[in-house]
Amino acid sequence: MTSQHPVAPGRIVAIGGAEDRTSDLEILREVFALAPEGQDEVAVIATASGIPDEVLPDYEAAFSRLGASRVHLLGIRDRQQAAEDDTVRLIKQSGVIFFTGGDQLRLTNVLGGSPVLSAIRDRLEDGAVVAGTSAGAAAMPGTMIYNGAAADALRKGAVNMTFGLGFVDGLIIDSHFLERGRFTRLMEVGASNPEYLGVGLGEDAGVIIHPNGILEAIGPGHVVLIDSRDLASSNIADLSMGEPVAVEHMILHALVSGHGFDIEARRYLVPHELGAILAESR
Amino acid sequence: MTSQHPVAPGRIVAIGGAEDRTSDLEILREVFALAPEGQDEVAVIATASGIPDEVLPDYEAAFSRLGASRVHLLGIRDRQQAAEDDTVRLIKQSGVIFFTGGDQLRLTNVLGGSPVLSAIRDRLEDGAVVAGTSAGAAAMPGTMIYNGAAADALRKGAVNMTFGLGFVDGLIIDSHFLERGRFTRLMEVGASNPEYLGVGLGEDAGVIIHPNGILEAIGPGHVVLIDSRDLASSNIADLSMGEPVAVEHMILHALVSGHGFDIEARRYLVPHELGAILAESR
Numbered sequence: 093m094t095s096q097h098p099v100a101p102g103r104i105v106a107i108g109g110a111e112d113r114t115s116d117l118e119i120l121r122e123v124f125a126l127a128p129e130g131q132d133e134v135a136v137i138a139t140a141s142g143i144p145d146e147v148l149p150d151y152e153a154a155f156s157r158l159g160a161s162r163v164h165l166l167g168i169r170d171r172q173q174a175a176e177d178d179t180v181r182l183i184k185q186s187g188v189i190f191f192t193g194g195d196q197l198r199l200t201n202v203l204g205g206s207p208v209l210s211a212i213r214d215r216l217e218d219g220a221v222v223a224g225t226s227a228g229a230a231a232m233p234g235t236m237i238y239n240g241a242a243a244d245a246l247r248k249g250a251v252n253m254t255f256g257l258g259f260v261d262g263l264i265i266d267s268h269f270l271e272r273g274r275f276t277r278l279m280e281v282g283a284s285n286p287e288y289l290g291v292g293l294g295e296d297a298g299v300i301i302h303p304n305g306i307l308e309a310i311g312p313g314h315v316v317l318i319d320s321r322d323l324a325s326s327n328i329a330d331l332s333m334g335e336p337v338a339v340e341h342m343i344l345h346a347l348v349s350g351h352g353f354d355i356e357a358r359r360y361l362v363p364h365e366l367g368a369i370l371a372e373s374r
Numbered sequence: 375m376t377s378q379h380p381v382a383p384g385r386i387v388a389i390g391g392a393e394d395r396t397s398d399l400e401i402l403r404e405v406f407a408l409a410p411e412g413q414d415e416v417a418v419i420a421t422a423s424g425i426p427d428e429v430l431p432d433y434e435a436a437f438s439r440l441g442a443s444r445v446h447l448l449g450i451r452d453r454q455q456a457a458e459d460d461t462v463r464l465i466k467q468s469g470v471i472f473f474t475g476g477d478q479l480r481l482t483n484v485l486g487g488s489p490v491l492s493a494i495r496d497r498l499e500d501g502a503v504v505a506g507t508s509a510g511a512a513a514m515p516g517t518m519i520y521n522g523a524a525a526d527a528l529r530k531g532a533v534n535m536t537f538g539l540g541f542v543d544g545l546i547i548d549s550h551f552l553e554r555g556r557f558t559r560l561m562e563v564g565a566s567n568p569e570y571l572g573v574g575l576g577e578d579a580g581v582i583i584h585p586n587g588i589l590e591a592i593g594p595g596h597v598v599l600i601d602s603r604d605l606a607s608s609n610i611a612d613l614s615m616g617e618p619v620a621v622e623h624m625i626l627h628a629l630v631s632g633h634g635f636d637i638e639a640r641r642y643l644v645p646h647e648l649g650a651i652l653a654e655s656r
Contacts, residue, residue, distance in 0.1 A: 244552045244576060246596055246628055270526045273555010276596075279628060294526060314528055314558075314618050318626070325644060327630070336596050339628040340642040344600070346528055346561060346621040348609070360622040362607060 102216040104260050104301040108267045108293030108313060109193055109226035113150045117158060119298050119311040120151075124158040124188060126221040126300070131187025134160040139168040139202050140194030140227040147192050155188070174206035183211040188221050191228025193267075197238040199231045200257060209257065222259055226267045229293060234261045237277055246276040246283075249333040253281070260301055262355055263289040270294040270314055282320030283328045283337050289355055290318035299347075304373050305355040308366060309347035319343040319358055384498040386542050386583040390549045390575030390595060391475055391508035395432045399440060401580050401593040402433075406440040406470060408503040408582070413469025416442040421450045421484050422476030422509040429474050437470070456488035465493040470503050473510025475549075479520040481513045482539060491539065504541055508549045511575060516543045519559055528558040528565075531615040535563070542583055544637055545571040552576040552596055564602030565610045565619050571637055572600035581629075586655050587637040590648060591629035601625040601640055 103126045111119040124134070134155045138144035148165040155163045164182040168174050183189060189212050191199065203209045216222050222232075230236050236256035245251050264281050266274050269292030278290030291299065297313025309315040324340040331337065345360055347353065352366035361369065385408045393401040406416070416437045420426035430447040437445045446464040450456050465471060471494050473481065485491045498504050504514075512518050518538035527533050546563050548556050551574030560572030573581065579595025591597040606622040613619065627642055629635065634648035643651065 242555060244596065246552065270528065270555075270558055273524060273552075273557065275555065275557040276552050279626070312618065314526065324642065336594065336630040337628065338630045338633050339626070340644075342626040344561070344621070344624040344626045346619065348618045348620045351620050360606065362622075 101303050102219045103221045103303070104216070104232060105221060105223035105298055106229035106232055106265050106291070106293060106301065107223065107225035107298035107311070108229065108269060108295050110268070110295035111225055111298065111311065112296060113154045117154055119296065120154050121158055122300070122310050123190065123221060123223045124155060124160065127187035128219045131220065132160055133162045133164065133186045134188040134190060135164045135166055135183050135186035136190045136192065137166045137168055138192045138194070140196060140199040140231070141192050142194060151190065151192065168202060168208065171202055171206060174203050174208045180207050180211045183208060183215060186215070186220065188223065189215060191224030191231070193226030193228055196227040196231040196236055197254070199227060200236070200255065203257065204255070213259070216259060229267050230265050231256045232259045233263055233265055234258045235264060237264065237266055237281065240277050240280070242272050242274045242277060244276060245274070246279050246337045246339070247334050248328060248331045248337055251277050251280045263291050265291045265293065267293045268295055269316055275316070275318070278318045279339055279342065280337060282318055282323065282342055283326040283339050286320035286323040290320065292316035292318065302370065302373065306361070306366070306369055307353040307355060308370070309351050310349055312349065315347040317345040317347065317353055319345070321358055383585050384501045385503045385585070386498070386514060387503060387505035387580055388511035388514055388547050388573070388575060388583065389505065389507035389580035389593070390511065390551060390577050392550070392577035393507055393580065393593065394578060395436045399436055401578065402436050403440055404582070404592050405472065405503060405505045406437060406442065409469035410501045413502065414442055415444045415446065415468045416470040416472060417446045417448055417465050417468035418472045418474065419448045419450055420474045420476070422478060422481040422513070423474050424476060433472065433474065450484060450490060453484055453488060456485050456490045462489050462493045465490060465497060468497070468502065470505065471497060473506030473513070475508030475510055478509040478513040478518055478538070479536070481509060482518070482537065485539065486537070495541070498541060511549050512547050513538045514541045515545055515547055516540045517546060519546065519548055519563065522559045522562070524554050524556045524559060526558060527556070528561050528619045528621070529616050530610060530613045530619055533559050533562045545573050547573045547575065549575045550577055551598055557598070557600070560600045561621055561624060562619060564600055564605065564624055565608040565621050568602035568605040572602070574598035574600065584652065584655065588643070588648070588651055589635040589637060590652070591633050592631055594631065597629040599627040599629065599635055601627070603640055
């Protein structure tokens with residue numbers, strides 16, 4: 093992945109966790125609406141979750157209500173299951189592939205390099221929508237955060253990162269962002285390499301990542317962006333591990349539903365600007 | 375208060391809470407060192423605290439260790455006590471006046487308009503140092519935050535504000551900032567009026583506010599600044615109460631000990647720049 097924004101024709105939807113699954117289904121409705129014409133089967137992957145049997149039925153009910161013809165509940169607990177032909181076949185049939193929350197390291201550890209992951213990438217190329225919530229959102233970029241105490245993550249080495257699922261590049265995603273006060277995590281990442289946009293998803297909020305590199309905020313919550321491209325100075329390279337990181341000049345935005353952002357141009361899009369760009373690209 | 379930075383000749387020190395009181399005393403040592411020559415009595419005001427008898431002895435021991443000739447422990451529980459001549463006299467004798475943590479609304483409710491508060495303002499004019507931690511820091515500006523759930527304070531009306539003690543103007547102070555994830559509180563304040571600098575103090579971190587409007591970070595923790603002066607757009611005025619606030623372009627800095635900021639010029643000062651400015655003003 094060398095480009096700075098997504099190139100696959102399918103939409104990616106990253107959700108900050110705790111999205112409504114039983115009432116208005118505002119975010120899940122947007123996810124399902126992005127499925128390609130006539131592809132109304134949904135695959136829900138609960139690999140990240142420690143309690144798949146508790147999580148999966150909610151999604152089955154929600155997507156069924158929204159009009160899915162079939163909802164495939166895929167636990168995928170280990171690498172053997174991530175290679176099963178039957179599971180790959182169900183992925184290939186689905187217009188929506190949805191990752192539940194849980195632990196993003198379990199997600200990458202089980203799915204990394206697997207036939208199931210290859211099949212999902214192929215589906216994305218073919219225009220399917222790939223969505224994930226909480227850990228399922230955090231794991232989407234080429235590089236992900238999997239640990240880091242929010243209390244003060246702005247200390248050298250406090251944030252643990254590794255390769256993600258690689259659906260999108262040029263950004264880093266954090267979830268439960270406002271609720272768990274995770275600003276310092278994205279600040280540390282931004283200080284370590286200012287090239288990548290920090291995307292902090294609040295609960296019951298999400299972003300659609302359009303193929304042209306446009307972010308579109310959805311849901312009742314907030315999407316916070318931390319743009320470090322113009323970082324003026326930081327001491328991070330000179331510090332010992334654990335020492336506090338200084339940061340001069342990062343740019344902070346808070347998007348609500350209907351607002352957008354152009355990743356490449358680093359430009360905030362108010363609703364009429366976002367609408368014009370999305371209409372153009374259709 | 376019409377000026378945009380402090381004009382009193384004394385130093386103000388605002389601390390984010392949980393400063394070391396028993397070991398190295400890094401921050402309290404800096405506070406005591408700012409006392410005018412020969413004025414080595416300290417007044418500790420525990421009005422904000424619900425447990426003054428537990429809090430005061432720690433400060434008595436700490437300031438005594440640092441060389442205070444006397445430490446006056448002032449509970450000041452009500453407005454009658456805030457008017458007592460004996461208490462006013464002890465304030466007048468002290469080169470350091472220190473506010474403990476607790477509830478900033480108790481602090482302003484008991485001290486607002488009182489003879490004790492007048493005496494403290496006079497001391498500041500005469501060059502004494504006025505310091506406060508946690509609630510004692512939050513209450514220092516002309517306007518203060520006294521409530522607002524950090525989980526998502528970036529909703530119209532989520533942050534409650536009122537008049538503070540008025541020792542400094544042009545900024546708003548929040549404490550326990552990184553530990554409690556309070557970024558959204560200062561973002562809401564910045565959206566409501568972008569003129570005022572947001573100062574977010576981490577625990578065991580503080581700022582010296584020099585009379586020339588220079589902030590100097592001290593202590594092992596972080597001082598986060600949210601500068602909304604260049605805010606490009608926000609929907610805040612169009613929202614109903616409780617709706618999520620959008621914010622386009624705030625500037626974020628994280629200062630560590632030895633780094634500074636020029637409030638008026640909105641300029642980050644790396645250590646050698648801060649050192650030069652402070653040397654000049656001596």
